[in-house]
Amino acid sequence: MPVNPSEQSKTSATGDISPPVAVTIDDVRSAVAKARSETAIRVGFVPTMGSFHEGHLSLMRSARSECDFLVVSIFVNPIQFGAGEDYDSYPEDFDRDLSQAGDQGVDLVFAPRSAVMYPPGNETRIDVGSIDNALCGKNRPGHFQGVATVVAKFFNIIRPELAYFGQKDAQQVAVIRKMALDLDFDIEIRVCPIVREKDGLAMSSRNSYLTEEDREHATALYRALKGARDAVARGETSSRKIKRHMKRSLGENFKVEYEYARIVDPATMAPVEKIEGKVLAAVAAQVGKTRLIDNMFLTPGEDLCGE
Numbered sequence: 337m338p339v340n341p342s343e344q345s346k347t348s349a350t351g352d353i354s355p356p357v358a359v360t361i362d363d364v365r366s367a368v369a370k371a372r373s374e375t376a377i378r379v380g381f382v383p384t385m386g387s388f389h390e391g392h393l394s395l396m397r398s399a400r401s402e403c404d405f406l407v408v409s410i411f412v413n414p415i416q417f418g419a420g421e422d423y424d425s426y427p428e429d430f431d432r433d434l435s436q437a438g439d440q441g442v443d444l445v446f447a448p449r450s451a452v453m454y455p456p457g458n459e460t461r462i463d464v465g466s467i468d469n470a471l472c473g474k475n476r477p478g479h480f481q482g483v484a485t486v487v488a489k490f491f492n493i494i495r496p497e498l499a500y501f502g503q504k505d506a507q508q509v510a511v512i513r514k515m516a517l518d519l520d521f522d523i524e525i526r527v528c529p530i531v532r533e534k535d536g537l538a539m540s541s542r543n544s545y546l547t548e549e550d551r552e553h554a555t556a557l558y559r560a561l562k563g564a565r566d567a568v569a570r571g572e573t574s575s576r577k578i579k580r581h582m583k584r585s586l587g588e589n590f591k592v593e594y595e596y597a598r599i600v601d602p603a604t605m606a607p608v609e610k611i612e613g614k615v616l617a618a619v620a621a622q623v624g625k626t627r628l629i630d631n632m633f634l635t636p637g638e639d640l641c642g643e
Contacts, residue, residue: 354438357445361493364446377404381496386410387427387541388436391531395500396440398528407494408437409446416482427544461485464511470605471507480511491521499523504530504538506631510605538630550624553591557619560585561632564617568634573611575599586621593622
């Protein structure tokens with residue numbers, strides 16, 4: 337699992353300066369408090385599990401443009417993984433991540449060990465309510481409870497003014513927004529667009545699991561979503577028909593094992609039967625040994641000219 341990084345800034349082989357790394361809660365709080373004492377600042381926070389790709393870097397750039405002091409966490413959170421999932425094999429490259437964080441102007445990386453975040457006797461977990469019953473929550477019991485718990489802990493440790501999340505994890509975004517509202521966190525939640533490969537595949541750390549053949553088939557998720565968006569833009573309002581289209585589109589590829597295709601309210605993840613305003617189309621499927629998710633906003637009458 338995660339390495340034990342140095343607490344000091346260091347120079348990479350290319351001469352780039354990596355940001356300092358904190359491995360304890362006291363170290364993070366001290367660094368943020370010191371920054372706040374020097375000037376009136378806005379602290380930004382980007383939570384990650386490492387193995388950075390362009391999606392992560394886009395969050396850092398957005399945060400850097402709006403905040404005076406930027407903290408990025410690298411922590412593979414054990415309590416959001418279920419039995420048989422990839423906690424022990426989740427992709428990691430800490431030195432590369434640290435160098436890339438430095439390139440984006442990150443001020444501090446928080447890379448705790450599990451025992452720091454969950455010391456003996458730590459048992460409190462956050463019940464995220466009805467959102468947990470939708471989409472990925474059905475097949476990953478306890479996942480969003482684990483996500484909400486670790487993010488709440490990060491919020492309390494770092495006390496940022498702004499926190500940044502990616503739209504690719506749409507259900508996670510809905511969970512965090514509701515948690516922040518329900519628990520009165522005085523934090524603005526910023527959501528940044530999905531970053532895609534040229535062929536439409538949503539960037540994800542787990543894409544590294546895909547074989548060359550799997551990678552070719554993985555674009556089926558994007559194609560299903562794009563077909564749904566095109567249909568809604570042309571005037572289709574029946575969620576049932578759109579879901580049927582997406583399921584059929586995914587099923588056309590025998591290398592893709594369909595899990596779900598849904599049309600939901602972006603805030604609550606509740607099913608939407610008739611598309612009368614902005615909705616979220618969400619899909620999940622197994623490609624080879626890799627579970628992939630993707631989503632796209634659908635808006636009736638959207639002008640898609642020029643795409």
